[in-house]
Amino acid sequence: MTARIIDGKAIAASIRHDLKKVVDEMKVKGERIPGLAVILVGNDPASNVYVRGKRRDCEEVGFKSDSRSLNATTTEAELLGMIEALNNDPTIDGILVQLPLPEHIDPLAVMEAIHPNKDVDGFHPYNVGRLVLRHPGLRPCTPMGVMELLNRTHDSLLGMDATVIGVSNHVGRPMALELLLQGCSVAATHRFTNKTEEYVRYADIVISAVGIPGLIKGEWIKPGATVIDVGITRDANGKLKGDVEFEEASKRAGWITPVPGGVGPMTRVSMLQNVLYAKQHFHS
């Protein structure tokens, strides 16, 4: 078997195209356009790249983009004050504070300060709680993007066995919850799991979100399984690598995401979808 490739880059581009159409219609009707505020504290080079990408995405779909770069010495109180002002700004539907933050700022305090209805990362405990309770509101972007890929490639996920490798707060844990919500039986494995290989061999859907290149061996993949690789690591030659041995896994899987060009673009576009959702459900 040779796996079919799930082209996240193309799917994300088509979603951005649809978002732009919605925004164009809003403009024709004289409605306010969706607005996103992105706050970057400090000068982390990777964060700079991500934030530039988010600004570009906003321009492409026609959202208002309010991008703020703050000095690394900005205090937590100053940042919270800015968030409070944005919470009360009627032209802003989403607030995203780029992580990681400098050591002296508590990321949980920052996530909790963002109004849940403007939390387009889906990181606020209220939104995480809604997902746990099976009433999702604004959803964490990477798992949301992965579900979009799965729903576009499967008629139904009901009854499928899914294994999620990696249980981070922002990806692995909400990923497991999203799969449960769609009727999968879910195994969530982590650094203390003794038999990750066995959980992977059993799975109809394998989702790896660890950040260790080659962790998931191609020969572990059940024939016909769907493989979603969230991991993205730069190797010594500067090449981007996923967690899964792509060549070997492709010989066994039914569907597989590439790295890059699989999950990454979907994370970005899911955030844009959240901005539109926030405007339409909470701020119209």
Ligand code: GUN
């Ligand atoms: N840093 C890296 N990825 C993300 C993300 O998705 N959201 C935020 N807020 N910070 C990040």
